[in-house]
Amino acid sequence: xxxxxxxxxxxxxxxxxxxxxxxxxxxxAPTWEIAGIDLSITNAVFNMWLAAFLVMGTFWVAASKRKxxxxxxxxxxxxxxxxxxxxxxxxVMKPKDxxxxxxxxxxxxxxxxxxxxxxxxxxxxxxxTSNIWVAGALAxxxxxxxxxxxxxxxxxxxxxxxxxxxxxxPKVLLPLMVxxxxxxxxxxxxxxxxxxxxxxxxxxxxxxxxxxxxxxxGSSFALAHVAxxxxxxxxxxxxxxxxxxxxxxxxxxxxxxATIYINDALHPGH
Amino acid sequence: MGILLAAEEGxxxxxxxxxxxxxxxxxxLTVFFVLAKKVFPKLEEGLADREAKIxxxxxxxxxxxxxxxxxxxxxxxxxxxxxxxxxxxLEEARQSAETVRKDLIERAEGDARLIVDKARKQLxxxxxxxxxxxxxxxxxxxxxxxxxxxxKELSTESHRELVESFIRDIQEREAAKS
Numbered sequence: 001x002x003x004x005x006x007x008x009x010x011x012x013x014x015x016x017x018x019x020x021x022x023x024x025x026x027x028x029a030p031t032w033e034i035a036g037i038d039l040s041i042t043n044a045v046f047n048m049w050l051a052a053f054l055v056m057g058t059f060w061v062a063a064s065k066r067k068x069x070x071x072x073x074x075x076x077x078x079x080x081x082x083x084x085x086x087x088x089x090x091x092v093m094k095p096k097d098x099x100x101x102x103x104x105x106x107x108x109x110x111x112x113x114x115x116x117x118x119x120x121x122x123x124x125x126x127x128x129t130s131n132i133w134v135a136g137a138l139a140x141x142x143x144x145x146x147x148x149x150x151x152x153x154x155x156x157x158x159x160x161x162x163x164x165x166x167x168x169x170p171k172v173l174l175p176l177m178v179x180x181x182x183x184x185x186x187x188x189x190x191x192x193x194x195x196x197x198x199x200x201x202x203x204x205x206x207x208x209x210x211x212x213x214x215x216x217x218g219s220s221f222a223l224a225h226v227a228x229x230x231x232x233x234x235x236x237x238x239x240x241x242x243x244x245x246x247x248x249x250x251x252x253x254x255x256x257x258a259t260i261y262i263n264d265a266l267h268p269g270h
Numbered sequence: 271m272g273i274l275l276a277a278e279e280g281x282x283x284x285x286x287x288x289x290x291x292x293x294x295x296x297x298x299l300t301v302f303f304v305l306a307k308k309v310f311p312k313l314e315e316g317l318a319d320r321e322a323k324i325x326x327x328x329x330x331x332x333x334x335x336x337x338x339x340x341x342x343x344x345x346x347x348x349x350x351x352x353x354x355x356x357x358x359x360l361e362e363a364r365q366s367a368e369t370v371r372k373d374l375i376e377r378a379e380g381d382a383r384l385i386v387d388k389a390r391k392q393l394x395x396x397x398x399x400x401x402x403x404x405x406x407x408x409x410x411x412x413x414x415x416x417x418x419x420x421x422k423e424l425s426t427e428s429h430r431e432l433v434e435s436f437i438r439d440i441q442e443r444e445a446a447k448s
Contacts, residue, residue: 042289042290044287059309064312068319081310103305131283141295190286
């Protein structure tokens with residue numbers, strides 16, 4: 001597809017590669033539009049559903065064929081569950097809350113992790129979490145749910161009073177502190193979404209730039225450009241490994257902050 | 271430069287894609303409900319089963335260990351009792367053997383004394399008998415010898431008196447010497 005595009009018109013390889021970061025509808029996919037919203041199957045939709053089925057499939061197989069002494073996929077699944085429990089959920093919440101909220105946090109962590117990793121698989125080439133609407137949906141839904149739970153549990157007035165009025169703060173400082181707390185609350189879903197989206201997008205931009213160097217050299221055959229190829233390949237391999245690490249770290253950060261936000265909603269003012 | 275060109279040609283990371291919001295929500299809810307309802311309960315059940323099994327095995331191992339320790343303590347106690355018993359029996363046997371030895375020695379000494387006394391008595395009797403016989407023989411021999419020497423015939427009674435007087439004389443002299 002890349003070479004065909006080059007043959008048709010003299011497009012920079014960087015442009016061609018960067019365009020891969022934009023969701024685009026597959027040629028075979030029908031156009032679906034409901035209430036003015038375009039729901040057509042794009043590479044982003046394909047990526048997220050592939051990740052979703054991989055998560056569900058992996059864990060379903062492990063749960064269905066579980067043995068007393070774990071091995072293979074069951075080992076991976078149990079180690080992952082233990083990691084989420086001990087390092088994320090139970091490290092923030094009380095045991096009773098942690099038991100109740102573990103499935104939500106685990107689903108968030110696994111869904112984001114698998115979307116990040118699927119995007120690194122060659123020929124798939126698009127990471128759904130590098131789109132602000134995907135990351136934003138996860139972050140905003142989480143925040144709205146946390147707020148709804150907090151209001152349902154404590155009542156809207158008490159919840160917001162405890163949330164935006166910090167305890168043990170002198171009354172003189174309240175005019176300053178309350179706006180800060182309100183901004184802090186509003187920034188939560190935004191920062192959560194931007195952190196994930198920007199990290200994944202930046203990683204892929206860097207990867208595509210290195211790949212672009214290789215294609216540029218291939219198209220010009222200039223000695224200076226060809227000499228760049230081995231350097232670009234080494235950097236590409238190194239950054240791909242680094243991106244795998246970033247994929248994991250970003251999933252952990254998102255899940256950890258999700259746990260903190262839910263816990264804050266359950267126990268506002270603490 | 272490439273990125274700028276891309277931006278010019280339509281690369282916009284903040285492009286409005288509300289469809290992705292809907293798809294993400296649906297996909298996440300699907301993952302969440304499948305994991306929460308169908309997968310995690312089974313995995314948790316498996317973990318609970320394993321925990322229970324391990325707990326049971328540990329309890330069994332602890333019970334077996336306690337039993338083994340009890341058996342060992344009982345064994346040690348029995349060994350100690352057997353050792354005490356054997357020591358006691360050995361001491362008794364030693365004392366019994368000592369008593370038997372002393373008894374046998376005393377009895378042997380008594381028997382020996384009896385045999386010696388009996389032998390002494392027999393010897394004394396024999397001695398008396400031999401001395402009596404010797405006395406008679408000596409008297410005859412003396413008479414014969416004396417008759418021959420003196421060439422004088424003496425009556426048997428006179429001879430006997432003479433010999434007996436001679437013997438008494440000898441005995442007295444011997445007694446005086448001793």
